[in-house]
Amino acid sequence: MPASSIRARVRAEMIDEIKAVARRHLATDGANLSLRAVARDMGMVSSAIYRYVPSRDDLLTALILEAYDGLGDAVEAADGSTERHDLRGRWHAVCRAARDWAITHPAEYALLYGSPVPGYAAPEDTVLPAQRPPLTLVGILRDGLADGLLTVPADDLPEPVHADLAELADAFFPGLPTALLARGMAGWTQLFGLISFELFGRLNQTIAHRDGYFDHQVGLMADLIGLPRPE
Amino acid sequence: MPASSIRARVRAEMIDEIKAVARRHLATDGANLSLRAVARDMGMVSSAIYRYVPSRDDLLTALILEAYDGLGDAVEAADGSTERHDLRGRWHAVCRAARDWAITHPAEYALLYGSPVPGYAAPEDTVLPAQRPPLTLVGILRDGLADGLLTVPADDLPEPVHADLAELADAFFPGLPTALLARGMAGWTQLFGLISFELFGRLNQTIAHRDGYFDHQVGLMADLIGLPRPE
């Protein structure tokens, strides 16, 4: 039935255009984006938007999902195109990819990692895409350990924390020592902090050379983790 | 003229109550707080609020300023009540104080460190209060260096970044080596990341023992900086 599929195709294109316009509005208006404004931009009346999008929150959720996917793709691509044994190179590549994505998509980054909207609860489908960047980072440590390129730091974790991390390791990286996982999460936390500080203006009038500062800070975390320096 | 001052006092009390009600609303409604709702809670009509508060953004700015002051007070108090030579103890105390304040004031924390509202530009008076926590942290390093308790790490900063940090050091901590300042800022970035991840739900279903996890991560950064461990 090509008749039905032409309808469906037009409909899908409409939804895509709504998302594109919404993304554009996001850049200027932030999280408080207006369906009416999107409708105006498309030459529609506001109520017609609801034929394609169930609600404003659903539209935001769709944008969030696509943003997570975009960030995850960028991060994993950067990791994949670096030589596996070059742990430090991979670490830097992944961090830079995340930062580059954030700088080119500041509104989406704020949507993902800014303050959560009080009423809004993240749907179940966002939790897995959200884990791709940290999983990529820790994956570098797993590979390094498997290839004998990493020394496992002493495990001085208090017992309950050790148990939490052991459970987390079992779920994603079976056999990964908790002390290493803890350092990987420290690196992920730092990466988020670095990007957020830069994007949210905390470095204004302070750090002019953002690229070099970022690389240096990322390198500090690589030191903390124990990623071997190239000769 | 006591007549005029009784007017002024009642007026000040009104403004204080408006702020208090607004703070309460903040906890449930987040940054999109409604002046009309505040007015309703006070038994006023919405337009009457504008006798005391110029606009919604001004009210938010006032709350932000008070929040920065509260956090700064908590952080500096924790630092001041720890023995000066116990660098690691001070580091942990300051970080814990910041986290405790954030946990007891989650909405205010989100206001300070969440995604910035697109239209809203932070007024000039917020920049100094905002620097109190990082200055307190780096102050620990300055003291440790002055007392000969810290070894200065090798300075492998690229020249432009070194210049940025040198200028920053000159402004607040004359003579502080840039390599140390960079590590201090790494610690501050990590502290922000740790608190944000915990408050914004990124640790849900992952880390159950938040206190121990936080302390361990803070300790990792103390290691990176080179704060001496107690015997």
Next chain:
DNA sequence: CAAAATAGAGAGCACTGCTCTTGACGAATG
């Protein structure tokens, strides 16, 4: 071709920030 599904338009409800006008009250002054 008739019936059913769909798209768009318009009106309307409850809410928001904010402005302007009007009436009332208290305080300072002639």
Next chain:
DNA sequence: CATTCGTCAAGAGCAGTGCTCTCTATTTTG
């Protein structure tokens, strides 16, 4: 003491928001 004057609160109103409902026109389907 009586009269201005400044302040306060209230109400109406404007432009905007998310969202729902109804009505009409068009398109797809049986």
